[in-house]
Amino acid sequence: MENVTMSLGVRIRLSLMMFLQFMMFAVWWVPLAAYLGKMGVDGTQRALILSSMAIGCLVSPVIGMIADRHFNSEKVLFFVNLLCAGFLFFAARTECPTTLFWILLAAMFCYMPTWGLTSAVAMANSPAEQFPQIRVFGSIGWVASGIFSLVAVKLMNVKEFDGTALPLYFGAAVSLVGALVALVLPATPPPAKGQKASIMDSLGLRSLTLMKDANFAVFIGVSLLVMIPFGIYWSYFSMYLDSMGYKLLTFTQNLGQAAEMVFMLLVTVALKKMGVKKAMLLGLFCLLVRYASFLASGMSPGLAWLVYIGILVHGIIYGFFFVGGQIYINRVAPREMQAQAQGFIFLVTFGIGLLVANFVN
16 A cells, blocks of 8 residues: 555545545435424334435445455446435435335445445555545535535525435435546456455454453443444434424534544544543543433523534544544454454444434434
């Protein structure tokens, strides 16, 4: 990787790729719960639809494993983004909850592998030390989706953007643009061509041997439990905001992602000063602050401002607990098992944990 050089043109294309890849998801996922509420979808049906991402997380490593061995990453990215655009378009046009679930599940099967694909393309075509400068455009794209929803209300002269099918249409449009951008990305040959395929490896299940270490086992258990309240916020917060009378749901919730961009810059410094364990404990404390803020804000109109405290601590929760956890894994896992261990924690949190959260709520 040290020998990789990156021209300005490649930097721009990779940055645009990251920007679009996260924007295309955030623009419709963030307000999805509120949209389902307006459709009258509740109970198990709502939980199933909101679990499409979690199920996609469980399946996407297998899809990614196949793609890694047979096709250029940028070509796979074009194909899945194109399919995702089509699925989101049809999702916007259906009013049947069952049909919506199956369409969004198909969309997530296409979309979730792209987090790995975009990282593979970026890392293969940029020096290692410059990868974070490319990746940050994903966070910028997520925040931009909130600004986009605000601008859309003004330009289209509509009373409401969130809570309607419009975010799905715009998600489809951004996915299509993302597919077109993939056509001009640098050629990235299959990184695992010729290697034997293993579902055990793709899901990181061989890292289960690390569970013999009591500290690692506790970390995995705590991460799973923490993901349940975190996942409820992730999936249902737009519905909560809508019930409280807030407008511009995507813009409001994405204030948390804007704060995340700031706190992510502080994670490295904090870890050096505090250590991983204390940093992760700070993330857990802020999770308590979030829900205490939400509880208090609902008890009195004069405390409604506390909702914004609960939103803004998102960056500390994610940066210090989840990113801190990834760093902890890299420290305790053997070098040859680090990638699998990272895949395993992703499976536990955004797969199993998020799935449980949707049904617990």
